[in-house]
Amino acid sequence: MAVDASTSARGDLILKNLTKSYGDFSAVDDLSLVVPKGSFFALLGPSGCGKTTTLRMVAGLEEPTSGSIFVGETDITDMKPYRRPVNTVFQNYALFPHLTIFENIAFGLRRRGITEAEVKTAVDKVLNLIELPQLATRKPNQLSGGQQQRIAVARAIVNRPALLLLDEPLGALDLKLRRQMQIELKWIQTEIGITFVHVTHDQEEAMTMADTIAVMNKGKIEQMGTPEELYDSPKTAFVANFLGQSNLIPGEVSGSDGDNLIVDLFGTKVAVPKARSSARGNSALVGVRPEKFRIAAEGKSTHGNVLTGGVVSDVSYIGVSTQYQVEMPWGKEVMVFEQNDDEEEMLRKGAKVVLSWEPIFTFALDGSENVSAGSH
Amino acid sequence: MAAFRGASAKVFGLKDNKSALPYLLLIPGLLWLAIFFIVPIFSLGQMSTKVPGADIGEFVQEYRFSNYIDAFNSSKEQFLRSFLYGLLATIIALAIAYPLAYAIAFKSGKWKNILLVLVVAPFFVSFLLRTIAWKQILGEEGPVVSVLRTLNIISVNTSITSSAFAVVTGLAYNFLPFMTLPLYASLERIDPRTLEAAGDLYANGFTTFRKVTLPLSMPGVVAGTLLTFIPAAGDYINATILGSPSNKMLGNVIEARFFKIVDYPAAAALSFTLMAAILILITIYTKRTGTEELV
Amino acid sequence: MKNLTKWLSKNLIRIYAFFAFTYLFIPVLYTFVFSFNDSRKTNLIWKGFTLDKWKNPCGAPDICSALGNSFVIGFTATAISTVLGTLIAFALGRYRFKGRSATNLLIFLPMATPEIVLGASLLTMFVNLGINTSILTAIIAHVMFCISFVVVTVKARVASLDPRLEQAAMDLYANEWQTFRRVTLPLVAPGIAAAALLAFSLSFDDFIITNFTAGTVNTFPRFVYVSAGRGIPAQANVIGSAMFFLALFIVVAAQIVSSRRKAKI
Structure with a gap:
């Protein structure tokens, strides 16, 4: 995949020949991909297709066997997770159970040495954005699933990362709440304009939210395009069957x-x-x-x-x-x-x-x- | 708050029960503890204010509370030593056990169960035999001393055993499983994703440990340090086997008062003081670390 | 060189764990090796390899009668404390009742009391009541300090049980007793077994409390302690090593059985 100067200057996420092997098995197989800055990008596929491994390599939680990862012109392939301009909304949220909601959201800001006054402003602002300012002093286990989900998003976006990674963020919610959160996440993304990379096995979720979907199967991208393109003109039987019937x-x-x-x-x-x-x-x-x-x-x-x-x-x-x-x-x-x-x-x-x-x-x-x- | 309680009761499956069933389940065991733990503690309290009678082994109640002062004054040194050795042994055990428990909880993969068995396994060899083994390994005829002496690291007159060092490391060694298992239990409960989340939120390895891992494992640290400190402070076997007369602990004094001098009131007063001191320490410690339910 | 430092920093904690295990096992290994020592009375210096001590573990005077007493006390105390402790664990793990926190405290206190105080207080009571200490008083004492450990171990298992399983049993026409017998008990059984093993090893290994409450009854730890002065016969190493392998065998067998069962499911 050719990477021209204009894409890298804009701060796109670029994966070049990314591979992750475990012995003979390749979880991610020579994957190349450009996610334009500011887009809502979905990696869609069944469990075990390599989508989560790809996401974890971007987050720095998994080391690629070969290939490289760029955000804009910066090569982040060997960067420690805590040095990357990337934040993650974890599956099941991974909120810190011993900290209040305020401290959970402030965690990343404090690590970067931001002043107390600025931390307070930023946390309050993001709590208002997700419409939960009244929860600041609670602990995570006192919150409902939907609230925890929104806090997990807030904890990540408050850091203004170049890239937000979402790992099956709605998997633990019931259907009705999931629908509501899909709309809400899409709205938050438009509001703050950060690139979202969203991993899911739920085709409806991917189609509702993403501008671009990459359908993954066995470590490779089967097809990539807008939801309409994928639905109307699938190129493989896998895409035709996985995205709708x-x-x-x-x-x-x-x-x-x-x-x-x-x-x-x-x-x-x-x-x-x-x-x-x-x-x-x-x-x-x-x-x-x-x-x-x-x-x-x-x-x-x-x-x-x-x-x-x-x-x-x-x-x-x-x-x-x-x-x-x-x-x-x-x-x-x-x-x-x-x-x-x-x-x-x-x-x-x-x-x-x-x-x-x-x-x-x-x-x-x-x-x-x-x-x-x-x-x- | 009431609604919240109801919810938690549902989660843990606790039933509100107006019937006698829970009490029937409790009675036999609690009765045993009442008769053979609470009553003896009262006997001990009573004994502590008695004075020797006409015959040896006969004591008369005279509510002499100065027994406490006398007993304490005569064994201040051993008293302080018990707490100091107990504290040092606890710190050493924590330093050894925390990384060990961490490795088993997060880095052992499929070996986890086998490693857990290995932590407990030495426990099955009588602790007296193991302590005596240390004495012989580190002793005058043992391999360690002769190697160190040949290499001129220690002088001919220096020994490892019969020292405070030997007693403290012996204590730390003996109670290591009591430290490791609670630490493992609380570390294992941590969702590894919260640690990844800390890394994702700009915390490096050390900050992640300080801000997330350690606070979340605090219940294990509290339980482990208590389970190590309490028996260590009351122990006298390690001091007897690995120490010299100048390393005697309070346990040695109590034992001698009971069996050699047959001064039951003084021994009882010392036991009572030891128990009270430990309970006060535990209360302060658990309040400060914010751990309420320990059992 | 860079690879080496990277490997080291990645595996530092594993290396540390390896050394911790080595430290844990040095005395065990020493005890085992010296069980083959061709020694006479004391077992201090290596005199040559022999299997004699393993062939005749009772060869040292009094050692097997002491061991027998330890087994009698251990088995009896384990049986009683496991039953009593399990009942309490069910009450605490299953029901909300008045006096819950007082019960928790009463369970916690014996564990928070140094052994020497437990032994001393029991001896004082027995002396006050004019009861002669014997194997019976030793058993009573052992039951007392084992109960708390049984409660803690079993309660953890009871609390982790999904209450919906019992509800499902009731839904499928099992009455309360059948539910307990057919569903609850089998699920809690591994916890009870672990508690019994813990109780036995605590009892078998106990010296301090036994020293106060067993009168003149000799037990294995007492035998070791007394002979420590004049030199421990290698037979003690044989028995210590045998107990080690026996316990290891039981634990490993239990692990294999439970993992096989899981594999079947």
Whole structure:
């Protein structure tokens, strides 16, 4: 990855060929990456993919086997953690149980020899920012999970680091609180303008907050881009399955028609935008997100790409939508999410159906991809 | 505050119980302690103000509190020595045990359980045998003295045993597991991520230790130092085996008063003073270190 | 050179721990080595290797009767103190009741009292009541000082128990007794076993309190102390070493069993 003068001068985080091996096993494998200053960057992947190891190497808690780490023009690879312009929000927060909230937040400032008056101002300011000024004299174990989470963020950002690292920061919270904190963290990031590097295994969390997501698998980055790019044009089966759900149907490229490729799926021809195909040879995996399908009883009129001969094998009504499993003539099932926004009757199990969708919602992967990689 | 208490009760699973069950569980054991610990302490208190009767071994209650002054005056030196040796032994044991416990808690990986067994293991060889082993290793015919003398590090007239040094290190050695285990227990409870967090917040290794590790391990330090100091200050075996007559501790005096001179009141007065002094020290110590529940 | 200093600073604490362990084990090793000494009466100077003392550990006069007394006192005191202490530990670890802090204090005090004071006070009481000290009074004394250690050990285990396990048992139709018998007790058992082992080693190794409360009954530590003056027979080293290996075997076996069980789960 080329690093030009403009990126390094701005204070971006730059990882160059970063590797961490334990014996024969590479937790992080030749990783290169630039995180632009001021962005909210997410490292997304299943447990054991190397995302936390990457974060810990940036924080200085883990020594890279090879490669280097820069913040702007400063090489921080061999710097002790306490000398790095980097702060971390730890998983489970790691608040100091013997210190008050005020002292927890003041900890980093005091280590850097900042005057008492300035410490007081800075801590008060950050407590106001997270809207918990009344907690200053409490101890961590007297706080709720959500409050502890916010204190952990405050303790890190009060130091105005060049870079804030967040290690599964919301993992210990319940769903509702997690949603609320996602919005809050995003707001704090915009407010203070520090680069956030966020490690998570929760794709929804990553998509809600991050400007850029890097999907990691087995120590390597599978794909990097905005949430929309990753969702609409995944380049690998792993990304297609890990970020949301995908129906991947094997087919043969049989020709081309203007901006579209024509792919033969078990005898039915469908159109796929060339721009959204990463198939290299003739064999391809055609991908359609479940919510892009339209489902209708056999015989109804359809348009766009059409697949006939499906039989509903399972129906679950989940409020905003209805989820159908449809058994296709070639013996595999596909997943269809139908929004409950019209008066059409729900289809019953056993009903014969036809599926259709707009060609622009189709993507294609190379045929050599493993269909089930990254499935939940 | 009441609500908070309720919450903590739930966490630790303590049940509010109006029935007699907890008392039934307590009675046999507490009765044993009452009869064979509390009552004897009272007997000791009574004995301490008696005076010798007509026959040897017979004592009459005359509430002579000057027994305390007499006993203390006659053994001031041993009294102070007991506390001094106990204190020094505790400091040495702490200096040895803290890094050891730290290494086991944070740096031992899969060896942790085996190392813990090894800390306790020497304890299984009778402590008298181990103390005598030290006497022989460091003694006149032992290997250490002869090597040091050949190298001219110590003179022919200098010995290692029969000295305050030998008694204090002997005490430190004997009570080392009592120091190490509580320290380990409190260090092991520290979430290693809080230490990483300190490093992340600009604290170097030493500051992390001073500001985070040490305060969080204080309960272990308090428990360990007490469990070492109390038996060390009351001990007389190390002074007998490793020391000379000029290293006698209060325990030696009490033992001699009981068995050799048969002066029970003086021995009781000294025992009582020792116990009171230790309890006062513990109270001050735990108040100052802010450790309330020790058990 | 730079690598060496880096390695040293990284492993300094491990090196320190290694030396601490060496220090802990020097007398143990010495005791073990001298159990093979072909000595006569005193066991001070190395006279040559022999297995005779291991073949005939009772060869020294009185040593095995003293050892027998130590076992009798140790086993009896362990059994009684483990039962009494475990009951208290359950009361303290499970229930909130009036007199909790007084109970805690009563448990703590014997541990905060020097052994010599415990021994002296018991002897004074026995003398006052005209009771002759014997093996029985020694057992009574040993139970007394072991109870507190049992309570502390078992209570830690009881307190760390997840109360939801007992609630789950009750939910699955176990009454209070069945819950205790089938769920609580098996889970606390390792703590009770550790407490019993601790009680036995405290009792077996005790000299000071025994010296005050056992009358003329000889125990193994007493035997060692008395013979220290004229020289300890190598048989004492044999018994000390054997006890060491026996205890080590029990602890290691317990560790292996519990880690196997964990592996199965």
